Amino acid sequence: MNKRTFLIISIIMSVGLAGCSKAKPANLALTGSQASASNATNQRDVMTYSGKMTGVVETNIFAKTPGRIASVQKDVGEQVNVGDVLVTLETTDLQAQLASAKADLALAEAKYNEIKRGTREEDIRSSEAAYQQAYQKYLDVKKGKRPQEIAKLNATLNEAKQAYDLAKVKYDRVKALYEQGATSKQSLDDAEIALRQAETKYFNAKNELSLALEGPTEETLNALKANVDQTKAMLDKAKNGPTKEAIEQNAASVAKARALVQLHEYNLQNGVIKSPIKGFVATKNANAGEMANPSAPLMTIVNLDRVYLVVSVPEKDLKYMKIGNEVNVNVEAIGKTMKGKVSMISPKADPGTDKFTVKIILNNASHELRAGMTGIVIISKS
Known part of the structure; x- marks a missing residue:
C-alpha cells in the first residue's frame, strides 16, 4: 500500500468514525480480515482527485504608460494592500509634456x-484708417498728376540734368589728370561714384515725369483697387465682429x-503604479533602469484569503458533484484536512482529456495555503 493510498484510507476512516460516534463499543472491535474488507468497501464508496491551488483573486500589474523604471517598491512574497506603491517610472519627460x-x-x-469679446474699438478705427488711405491713394493715382505737380517734376528733372552734366565734366577732367599722373586713383574713383549717383537721380526724375504725363497703367490701377477691396473687407469684418463659425x-x-x-x-499619474488589490507579490519582472512595456506584466498579485483547488473529473463521476456541496480536502504540505465547497463545474469537457474542470473553494484566512500547492479532494458516492 503506497503512502497516498494509506493517507486517503486514514482520512476516510477518520471521517467514518466521526460519523459513528454513537455506535456501541462492541461494534468497533473488528478482526484483521474484517478491517481489510471494510477498507476496500470504503475505497469503493469515495472518489479522490488531485489538483493544484490558485488564488481566487489574481491580477497582473501592467504599466499604462511606457517609460523607464525609476524604482521597484515590492518584492516576491511581500504582502501588499490596496493602493500600495509597487513601481515608479521616471517622469521628467512626462512633466515637460x-x-x-x-x-x-x-x-x-x-x-x-x-x-x-468681439473686435475692439481701436481695431475698428485702425481698419477704417487703412481703408480710407487705400481708397484715397487709388483716387489720386486714377486722377493723375495736377499741373502744379507736373511743374514740380519738371523742375526736379532740370536740377537732376544739371547735376549730371556737372558730374560728367568733373569726371572727364579728373580722368585726364589721372592719365597724366597728376592725380590719385582715389580721386578718379570718387569722381566716378559721383557721376553714377547723378546719373541715377537724373534717370529716376525723367522716368517719374514720363509716368506722370502718361498717367497710371491698367495694372497699377487694378492693384490699387484690389488693395481697396481688401481693406474694406477687413473693415467690415471688424465692424461685424467674429462669426459663429470662428467662435x-x-x-x-x-x-x-x-x-x-x-x-x-x-x-x-500612471507614472506611479499602485496595487489594485490586497494580496501577495507572486511574480516580479521589473527592475530599476529597465523599460516598462504596457504589454508585459511587471508583477502578479495574488489574494490568498480564499483559494481554489482545481481538479479534473471524468464524465462518469460528475453526477456526484453538485455546486455548493461540502467536501474534504487534504493538503499534505501543511499536514491538514480542510473543508471546501464545490464552486464551479465547467460546462464543457477539456477536448484533450475528456474531463471536466471543477473548482473547490477553501477559506484561507491564515494564508497557510499557497498558490501552486497540491490538494486531494475526497468525494463520497453515498
Missing part, C-alpha cells in the same frame, strides 16, 4: 476669449488643448 500642453491650452483660451472653431481648439492636458496628467 504636461507643461507644454498647459501652455498651449492657455494660448487657446486667450484667443477664444478675445474672439468672444465654434476656437472653442474646439480649446477643447482639444484641454483634452491633451488631461491626457498628459493621466500619463503622469
Whole structure:
C-alpha cells in the first residue's frame, strides 16, 4: 500500500468514525480480515482527485504608460494592500509634456476669449484708417498728376540734368589728370561714384515725369483697387465682429488643448503604479533602469484569503458533484484536512482529456495555503 493510498484510507476512516460516534463499543472491535474488507468497501464508496491551488483573486500589474523604471517598491512574497506603491517610472519627460500642453491650452483660451469679446474699438478705427488711405491713394493715382505737380517734376528733372552734366565734366577732367599722373586713383574713383549717383537721380526724375504725363497703367490701377477691396473687407469684418463659425472653431481648439492636458496628467499619474488589490507579490519582472512595456506584466498579485483547488473529473463521476456541496480536502504540505465547497463545474469537457474542470473553494484566512500547492479532494458516492 503506497503512502497516498494509506493517507486517503486514514482520512476516510477518520471521517467514518466521526460519523459513528454513537455506535456501541462492541461494534468497533473488528478482526484483521474484517478491517481489510471494510477498507476496500470504503475505497469503493469515495472518489479522490488531485489538483493544484490558485488564488481566487489574481491580477497582473501592467504599466499604462511606457517609460523607464525609476524604482521597484515590492518584492516576491511581500504582502501588499490596496493602493500600495509597487513601481515608479521616471517622469521628467512626462512633466515637460504636461507643461507644454498647459501652455498651449492657455494660448487657446486667450484667443477664444478675445474672439468672444468681439473686435475692439481701436481695431475698428485702425481698419477704417487703412481703408480710407487705400481708397484715397487709388483716387489720386486714377486722377493723375495736377499741373502744379507736373511743374514740380519738371523742375526736379532740370536740377537732376544739371547735376549730371556737372558730374560728367568733373569726371572727364579728373580722368585726364589721372592719365597724366597728376592725380590719385582715389580721386578718379570718387569722381566716378559721383557721376553714377547723378546719373541715377537724373534717370529716376525723367522716368517719374514720363509716368506722370502718361498717367497710371491698367495694372497699377487694378492693384490699387484690389488693395481697396481688401481693406474694406477687413473693415467690415471688424465692424461685424467674429462669426459663429470662428467662435465654434476656437472653442474646439480649446477643447482639444484641454483634452491633451488631461491626457498628459493621466500619463503622469500612471507614472506611479499602485496595487489594485490586497494580496501577495507572486511574480516580479521589473527592475530599476529597465523599460516598462504596457504589454508585459511587471508583477502578479495574488489574494490568498480564499483559494481554489482545481481538479479534473471524468464524465462518469460528475453526477456526484453538485455546486455548493461540502467536501474534504487534504493538503499534505501543511499536514491538514480542510473543508471546501464545490464552486464551479465547467460546462464543457477539456477536448484533450475528456474531463471536466471543477473548482473547490477553501477559506484561507491564515494564508497557510499557497498558490501552486497540491490538494486531494475526497468525494463520497453515498
